[in-house]
Amino acid sequence: MRRCQTCGYPIEGEAREIVPDSDSGARPTLYRHPTPDGCAAARRARTVLPPLRRYRRP
Ligand SMILES: [Zn+2]
Numbered sequence: 606m607r608r609c610q611t612c613g614y615p616i617e618g619e620a621r622e623i624v625p626d627s628d629s630g631a632r633p634t635l636y637r638h639p640t641p642d643g644c645a646a647a648r649r650a651r652t653v654l655p656p657l658r659r660y661r662r663p
Pocket residue numbers: 609610611612613614637638643644645647
């Protein structure tokens with residue numbers, strides 16, 4: 606799963622790749638949300654979880 610380096614939340618959909626500008630050693634490619642709005646949306650999606658219990662019938 607790709608995780609945003611800025612906000613730390615998973616990235617769903619389009620992600621901006623960040624290739625570390627280093628010649629020493631192999632570093633993993635980092636990802637970020639393309640826009641600050643993407644970070645905000647991911648934060649909201651994680652903060653407001655859907656009430657799954659509501660759909661579970663006794
Ligand atoms: Zn983000």
